[in-house]
Amino acid sequence: MKESLLPAALAVLAGLAALLAYAALASPYLIAAGFTIVLFVTLSASWNLVSGYTGYVSFGHVVFFGIGAYTASLLAVKGGLGWPAATLGAASAAAVLALVLGSITLRLKGAYFAIAMLGASEAVRVAASTWESLTGGGSGITLPNLLSPRGAFLLLGITALGTIVLTYAVAQSRFGLHLLAIREDETGAEAMGVAATRAKTAAFVLSAVPAGIAGAANAWHINYIDPESTFPILLTIQMIVMTMLGGGGTVLGPVVGALLLGLAGEFLWARFPFIHLGLYGLLIVGIVIFIPEGLLPRLMARGILPRTRRL
Amino acid sequence: MTEPGILQVRHVFKAFGGLQALSDVSFSVPRRGIVGLIGPNGSGKTTLFNAVSGLFPPDRGEIVLDGRPIAGRPAWTVARRGLVRTFQVIRVFGQMTALENMLVAAPGLDARAEKERALALLDRVGLSRHAREYAADFSYGMTKLLEFARVLMPGPSLVLLDEPAAGVNPRMRETLWSIVRESREAGTTFVIIEHDMNVMMTLCERLTVLNYGEVIAEGPPEEVRRNKDVVEAYFGKTAERAER
Numbered sequence: 001m002k003e004s005l006l007p008a009a010l011a012v013l014a015g016l017a018a019l020l021a022y023a024a025l026a027s028p029y030l031i032a033a034g035f036t037i038v039l040f041v042t043l044s045a046s047w048n049l050v051s052g053y054t055g056y057v058s059f060g061h062v063v064f065f066g067i068g069a070y071t072a073s074l075l076a077v078k079g080g081l082g083w084p085a086a087t088l089g090a091a092s093a094a095a096v097l098a099l100v101l102g103s104i105t106l107r108l109k110g111a112y113f114a115i116a117m118l119g120a121s122e123a124v125r126v127a128a129s130t131w132e133s134l135t136g137g138g139s140g141i142t143l144p145n146l147l148s149p150r151g152a153f154l155l156l157g158i159t160a161l162g163t164i165v166l167t168y169a170v171a172q173s174r175f176g177l178h179l180l181a182i183r184e185d186e187t188g189a190e191a192m193g194v195a196a197t198r199a200k201t202a203a204f205v206l207s208a209v210p211a212g213i214a215g216a217a218n219a220w221h222i223n224y225i226d227p228e229s230t231f232p233i234l235l236t237i238q239m240i241v242m243t244m245l246g247g248g249g250t251v252l253g254p255v256v257g258a259l260l261l262g263l264a265g266e267f268l269w270a271r272f273p274f275i276h277l278g279l280y281g282l283l284i285v286g287i288v289i290f291i292p293e294g295l296l297p298r299l300m301a302r303g304i305l306p307r308t309r310r311l
Numbered sequence: 312m313t314e315p316g317i318l319q320v321r322h323v324f325k326a327f328g329g330l331q332a333l334s335d336v337s338f339s340v341p342r343r344g345i346v347g348l349i350g351p352n353g354s355g356k357t358t359l360f361n362a363v364s365g366l367f368p369p370d371r372g373e374i375v376l377d378g379r380p381i382a383g384r385p386a387w388t389v390a391r392r393g394l395v396r397t398f399q400v401i402r403v404f405g406q407m408t409a410l411e412n413m414l415v416a417a418p419g420l421d422a423r424a425e426k427e428r429a430l431a432l433l434d435r436v437g438l439s440r441h442a443r444e445y446a447a448d449f450s451y452g453m454t455k456l457l458e459f460a461r462v463l464m465p466g467p468s469l470v471l472l473d474e475p476a477a478g479v480n481p482r483m484r485e486t487l488w489s490i491v492r493e494s495r496e497a498g499t500t501f502v503i504i505e506h507d508m509n510v511m512m513t514l515c516e517r518l519t520v521l522n523y524g525e526v527i528a529e530g531p532p533e534e535v536r537r538n539k540d541v542v543e544a545y546f547g548k549t550a551e552r553a554e555r
Binding site: 174177178180181183184185187188189190191192193194195196249307 | 364366385386387390391395396398402403404405406407411414415416417443461462465
């Protein structure tokens, strides 16, 4: 397992250089478009970390994005913190929420877990819109301009890169093997000594952190949050679709899916503003029928890509 | 027996709805022994394995592994205390390579030593050429062998084998039984469910016979073979007459 880390390290450096160059040179329009892409990469990679590897499909992952957005905004507006501290607060809040939610919902199997997470994210959204004294309710929170769009892009871009590196590390580790074993056969894994509930909860917490940071970065980016735009179910669905398209339980699958769907989304938005959701639906159907395992695993099975946990 | 066995099952009961699957089951497994668990289909053998390995808790009764009570403990704790098992319905991890399957069960050595151990065990069951293939692509017999190799991976003190030879070709079957004997020499204890009576008679030092969830006989194979209740349970009364 101890193969050379050099290719991975070079890839990370190249990614970092590309992010810095993009942030420095791109036009404001391209920064906005790039922000969407790195948002998709971060969220799908974070969803993949728990759902792709353990097979526990979370239909409420947006709750971590939302709690991150609200925590960051409140810490900035009511707590007077700067963006770095507020972003860390967002990450911590997401981790704590994942620990609490996970230790309850991850005891449920299959569809029951998916439904419990859907309910949990809706419950938090409703709480955000009714707890007016804290959250401003439906009218949301307007933020001071703490971070430029370029800064927000870079923050989220580095988070995306960090999430990929984290996934890479997990995929090579004993912990990662345990997660995959849970996905394949949880009873069998437990019979071999895998502490499944503990491993799933750990993966859940790890996956919540980047989503929480993404919520914060999004708040810095648009300077305004409200319950409808920070807890959209559509965002969870996008995480699922992007990961499925690229291939769950792989390091780069969600990245490939997010790039493809992110770019396609820009294209579809621009050309077909009225039917783009319909096209989206067709795309989902197409994926499920033609490449249910995802692009990367398909390419690995065909021998076009090497079959390795490093990709 | 002066020395207490590695495993004691005392007065264990388990019911599923109206079906009493285990009824006051008591038996003991001597350390470094090979014990056979036999009985007609539906007699409670697998249920007993499931209760002992922590898949579900018994309704009543004690299960003691190495002097520590394990009844009702989750399967992963029981496994980490040295009791592992195979399943009648195979539970290999399909979308993982044979090597990865082995490493999931690794005992927590350094990575290189674990990999060497895994490859050596795979080699022993004739799967070393397939170490990097997905278990989903294996034949039924190969998955049985993989599961058997995997159960030895953590260096367990007690192994429960639920029909390990079913679907395995005759030559590999012999290998499998000789690995059981070797592992026993190295200090591992085995409890085996197997329908091939010839194997059970030669391999096991003791047999425990279940019927309708109750232990109807226990002892050395020769003794059990002559037991009237056992013959009746297996072959019915006509067979008993035939034997006379």
